[in-house]
Amino acid sequence: GFPVGVPSILLGLGLGLVMPEFLVMFVKLSHHCQRGTANTTHLLASEVGFASGIAVACYFDLEADKMLYTGQVVAVIALIFFILVTYPYYKRKKVR
Secondary structure (H helix, E strand, O other), X not given: OOOOHHHHHHHHHHXXXXXXXXXXXXXXXXXXXXXXXXXXXXXXXXXXXXXXXXXXXXHHOOOHHHHHHHHHXXXXXXXXXXXHHHHHHHHHHOOO
């Protein structure tokens, strides 16, 4: 099969670099007294995303290379959604 080591490492690094930035976005969307709620919401959203991804991967019982390809497609869709929907919303609604 396809060697999945390098793409897997790149996806993991990308996720590790993006998650703190999402936390900053969540906090900047909240008022001072809501920062704890923003942090918890961020963590819950991350956990739901990870759990959903694992559940879908187990349900479809894909091989490693097909799972990686599916993850890459989902990542591209998520990036497009972020650029077109999430970031404009963030720019309009951020508190600080």
